[in-house]
Amino acid sequence: AQTVTQSQPEMSVQEAETVTLSCTYDTSENNYYLFWYKQPPSRQMILVIRQEAYKQQNATENRFSVNFQKAAKSFSLKISDSQLGDTAMYFCALPGGGADGLTFGKGTHLIIQP
Amino acid sequence: NAGVMQNPRHLVRRRGQEARLRCSPMKGHSHVYWYRQLPEEGLKFMVYLQKENIIDESGMPKERFSAEFPKEGPSILRIQQVVRGDSAAYFCASSPPTGSSGNTIYFGEGSWLTVV
Numbered sequence: 580a581q582t583v584t585q586s587q588p589e590m591s592v593q594e595a596e597t598v599t600l601s602c603t604y605d606t607s608e609n610n611y612y613l614f615w616y617k618q619p620p621s622r623q624m625i626l627v628i629r630q631e632a633y634k635q636q637n638a639t640e641n642r643f644s645v646n647f648q649k650a651a652k653s654f655s656l657k658i659s660d661s662q663l664g665d666t667a668m669y670f671c672a673l674p675g676g677g678a679d680g681l682t683f684g685k686g687t688h689l690i691i692q693p
Numbered sequence: 694n695a696g697v698m699q700n701p702r703h704l705v706r707r708r709g710q711e712a713r714l715r716c717s718p719m720k721g722h723s724h725v726y727w728y729r730q731l732p733e734e735g736l737k738f739m740v741y742l743q744k745e746n747i748i749d750e751s752g753m754p755k756e757r758f759s760a761e762f763p764k765e766g767p768s769i770l771r772i773q774q775v776v777r778g779d780s781a782a783y784f785c786a787s788s789p790p791t792g793s794s795g796n797t798i799y800f801g802e803g804s805w806l807t808v809v
């Protein structure tokens with residue numbers, strides 16, 4: 580069974596700081612994808628970034644990047660130059676919740692302080 | 694290209710009534726997923742459907758809940774005889790046929806069910 584663990588229920592940083600959200604997972608698959616989703620107060624689920632497990636290079640999307648450690652089954656999200664609009668719940672996800680569906684972690688509530 | 698469309702966005706039902714939530718996947722997507730999010734929790738997988746087929750319903754309660762994705766029209770999640778514990782956000786997601794986009798699924802904006 581797939582498991583996804585986010586050990587930080589809540590984090591708070593000042594605007595413009597860099598913050599790292601942690602995620603560990605367990606899977607028996609060898610080739611898979613990993614995802615970070617953002618859920619702002621509007622509650623919409625927005626894909627932030629994804630990583631292909633067979634690629635050694637860490638994925639980057641503007642201010643968002645990941646630190647993917649396949650052997651350690653770790654997939655952390657780094658947000659640089661944080662902005663007030665980054666305030667949201669962040670969920671790490673791994674395919675496995677039903678065919679091609681996803682298994683989600685419990686989320687990290689990130690608060691960006693002005 | 695419209696995203697995943699869900700309606701209604703908000704639904705209030707009295708205990709014992711039925712709730713029907715609709716989801717139209719993104720154009721070109723043939724896979725639909727339903728997830729439930731209870732307050733202060735992450736999303737939990739309920740059911741995965743393709744057109745006219747339920748592929749995996751392992752996350753859906755055995756009683757009162759059903760889902761369909763007919764040949765024509767939206768996918769529908771149906772909850773009969775609702776109870777207060779059914780109050781939650783229900784998210785629909787869709788994806789293209791397997792392998793064509795790296796398993797990325799795209800979410801709708803959710804339907805909030807409140808049972809009073």
